Amino acid sequence: MTSISSQNVIVGTAGHIDHGKSSLVEALTGTHPDRLEEEKRRGITIDLGFAFLEEAGVRFGFVDVPGHERFVSNMLAGAAGVDLVLLVIGADESIKPQTREHFDICRLLGVKRGVVALTKSDLVDADTAGLVRLEVEEYLRGSFLEDAPIVPVSAKTQAGLPELKRALLAVAQQAPGKDVARYFRLPIDRAFAIKGFGAVVTGTLISGSVAPGDEVELFPTGKRLRVRGVQSGGQTVERAIAGQRTAVNLAGIEHTALRRGMVLATPAKFRVTRRIDVQLELLRSAPKMKQRSRVHFHSGTCETVAELVFYAQKEFAPGQTGFAQLRLQDDVMVLAGDRFIIRQFSPVTTIGGGVVLDPLARRPTVRDTGRVAFLETLERGDRGEVLAAMIERAVLGITFQEIVGRTGWLESEIRAAAKKLADTARAKIVSAEPLTLLSARNFDEVRQKIAARIEKFHKENPLLPGISREDLRSSLGRRVREETFRAALDELLAQKKLEAHGEIIKRAGAAISLDPEEARAKEQIEKAFATAGLAVPSVKEVLSKVRVEAKHAEKILQILLRDKSLVRVTPELIFHRDALAQLRDRLSVFKKTKGERISVPGFKELTGITRKYAIPLLEYLDRERVTRRAGDERVIL
Ligand SMILES: Nc1nc2c(ncn2[C@@H]2O[C@H](COP(=O)(O)OP(=O)(O)OP(=O)(O)O)[C@@H](O)[C@H]2O)c(=O)[nH]1
Numbered sequence: 001m002t003s004i005s006s007q008n009v010i011v012g013t014a015g016h017i018d019h020g021k022s023s024l025v026e027a028l029t030g031t032h033p034d035r036l037e038e039e040k041r042r043g044i045t046i047d048l049g050f051a052f053l054e055e056a057g058v059r060f061g062f063v064d065v066p067g068h069e070r071f072v073s074n075m076l077a078g079a080a081g082v083d084l085v086l087l088v089i090g091a092d093e094s095i096k097p098q099t100r101e102h103f104d105i106c107r108l109l110g111v112k113r114g115v116v117a118l119t120k121s122d123l124v125d126a127d128t129a130g131l132v133r134l135e136v137e138e139y140l141r142g143s144f145l146e147d148a149p150i151v152p153v154s155a156k157t158q159a160g161l162p163e164l165k166r167a168l169l170a171v172a173q174q175a176p177g178k179d180v181a182r183y184f185r186l187p188i189d190r191a192f193a194i195k196g197f198g199a200v201v202t203g204t205l206i207s208g209s210v211a212p213g214d215e216v217e218l219f220p221t222g223k224r225l226r227v228r229g230v231q232s233g234g235q236t237v238e239r240a241i242a243g244q245r246t247a248v249n250l251a252g253i254e255h256t257a258l259r260r261g262m263v264l265a266t267p268a269k270f271r272v273t274r275r276i277d278v279q280l281e282l283l284r285s286a287p288k289m290k291q292r293s294r295v296h297f298h299s300g301t302c303e304t305v306a307e308l309v310f311y312a313q314k315e316f317a318p319g320q321t322g323f324a325q326l327r328l329q330d331d332v333m334v335l336a337g338d339r340f341i342i343r344q345f346s347p348v349t350t351i352g353g354g355v356v357l358d359p360l361a362r363r364p365t366v367r368d369t370g371r372v373a374f375l376e377t378l379e380r381g382d383r384g385e386v387l388a389a390m391i392e393r394a395v396l397g398i399t400f401q402e403i404v405g406r407t408g409w410l411e412s413e414i415r416a417a418a419k420k421l422a423d424t425a426r427a428k429i430v431s432a433e434p435l436t437l438l439s440a441r442n443f444d445e446v447r448q449k450i451a452a453r454i455e456k457f458h459k460e461n462p463l464l465p466g467i468s469r470e471d472l473r474s475s476l477g478r479r480v481r482e483e484t485f486r487a488a489l490d491e492l493l494a495q496k497k498l499e500a501h502g503e504i505i506k507r508a509g510a511a512i513s514l515d516p517e518e519a520r521a522k523e524q525i526e527k528a529f530a531t532a533g534l535a536v537p538s539v540k541e542v543l544s545k546v547r548v549e550a551k552h553a554e555k556i557l558q559i560l561l562r563d564k565s566l567v568r569v570t571p572e573l574i575f576h577r578d579a580l581a582q583l584r585d586r587l588s589v590f591k592k593t594k595g596e597r598i599s600v601p602g603f604k605e606l607t608g609i610t611r612k613y614a615i616p617l618l619e620y621l622d623r624e625r626v627t628r629r630a631g632d633e634r635v636i637l
């Protein structure tokens with residue numbers, strides 16, 4: 001088991017064909033990175049090769065790339081995740097086309113540091129070597145490699161190797177290293193099977209860590225897989241961490257279902273996309289790009305076709321940088337901050353690249369006038385501002401899940417940013433679990449809408465005490481999340497602007513307003529039941545006698561039932577509250593004087609009512625637990 005404290009650095013070779021990249025990796029590590037039969041036969045590198053070196057506590061993982069122009073797409077898969085570049089330039093040939101192309105790619109992929117090796121120094125005299133060095137210095141001026149060490153070496157004589165190792169160590173010590181604490185992501189660059197183990201994938205672990213037993217999600221398929229074993233740097237480990245070359249043995253899948261371009265990641269966090277908003281840079285050497293041009297797209301180890309959509313202009317000039325949308329032909333999994341490369345269709349050359357700003361971009365529309373400002377905010381990258389801007393653009397609000405899918409931020413980071421926005425009243429946390437955020441403006445709108453709906457309801461329904469929660473909710477439509485509705489309603493209730501009585505919501509202090517006619521009808525109805533005692537008239541009969549519209553009479557009856565002046569015992573039978581209270585009294589007197597059992601005839605005799613009323617009333621009393629049925633009799637409780 002390797003110590004986690006030791007530094008892990010991925011070194012990618014870069015440079016023109018035959019300049020001695022693979023030979024140099026072998027001279028440094030003892031491992032020749034070319035693996036394929038065809039590579040050995042043709043003496044060129046075709047696909048990625050790997051080798052390891054541990055030097056003064058630094059674990060170097062070398063990714064050796066092919067220099068041949070036909071295999072740049074393989075080179076791109078290897079360049080993803082590189083911490084520092086070993087730019088290999090043959091002292092006998094100096095800078096050649098793929099020196100430039102690989103260098104451009106490294107710069108566009110955001111590689112920040114490296115070392116230049118002037119190889120085959122045994123083949124040139126001191127004058128030539130000096131000249132090549134000048135050319136190289138001139139070429140690198142103003143670039144990220146401006147101050148990089150330039151080391152003459154020979155793989156043949158071993159001259160310069162100790163100096164090169166020292167230079168690599170010095171540069172490695174300045175490299176920040178990848179973040180082990182973030183979500184696990186492994187872009188796959190190889191998939192194969194090992195007898196007795198099954199499917200194995202390899203890649204540069206660009207963030208997080210992975211251990212046997214972990215569940216991981218395979219993108220773009222979304223399949224969940226179990227990690228059976230992990231190796232890094234060619235050794236079995238208990239955990240592989242960001243910055244290491246990593247091999248993962250997977251259970252539950254055939255190796256034929258796995259391939260370069262797929263990604264293993266922490267499960268249930270991310271989504272695939274086909275539409276991304278980016279900051280795009282077109283190389284000076286590129287032709288100008290028209291709106292809707294199709295290009296090859298490379299990110300991580302994956303490759304697809306993209307259509308370019310520009311926002312602020314109709315075409316993109318060579319050397320220009322600006323916002324664009326890429327519509328991808330296949331599902332890919334990328335996060336904000338990921339780098340990408342674009343290549344021309346034909347001839348296939350690298351023409352530009354950039355950084356993903358919004359991996360789940362919206363379809364471009366004329367109405368979406370805020371997009372450029374939004375992308376500017378994303379580009380500046382201030383977490384609070386980014387979150388505020390995302391919330392601002394989400395009318396329905398945004399959930400934890402969506403934020404993670406767009407940004408790759410950790411839960412603690414999202415919660416901290418959300419709290420800050422909520423504390424400064426820029427956003428409303430409408431639900432803490434799952435975290436759901438809405439802009440303060442949108443939240444206010446929902447509150448106002450609720451208040452307005454309730455006003456309207458009171459106006460249209462003066463005889464009803466309020467609107468049911470459910471009706472209120474559905475009157476807002478689907479453009480309001482359940483969580484938002486709940487939070488807005490709770491706030492209005494807490495502010496005492498509204499009142500809730502069970503499921504009924506009303507304006508605070510709202511009372512049913514009856515006109516004199518209705519008030520008289522109410523009295524009449526109540527009196528009809530009050531005077532009837534237990535031998536009540538039918539509801540229909542009572543309502544037909546009052547002098548208001550049938551619809552209103554029915555509502556007045558509802559009011560009496562709601563405030564419990566009347567009690568509905570069966571759909572047809574309604575009794576006055578007082579009559580029922582008297583009945584209970586009589587039963588308790590009966591219990592004291594005659595015992596706790598009473599028969600149906602006994603009950604009829606006690607109350608003086610017919611069977612028509614007696615049976616429903618007894619059943620009602622059973623339900624109310626005043627009595628309990630025991631055979632033909634009732635026990636008074
Ligand atoms: N004399 C001399 N020959 C070298 C040196 N390094 C590499 N070579 C030779 O140059 C040829 C190409 O070397 P490679 O290491 O395969 O070059 P490469 O850059 O990996 O080539 P690709 O991967 O195909 O781009 C081989 O024949 C090597 O033996 C060196 O330092 N001195």
Ligand SMILES: [Mg+2]
Binds near residue numbers: 044
């Ligand atoms: Mg090679």
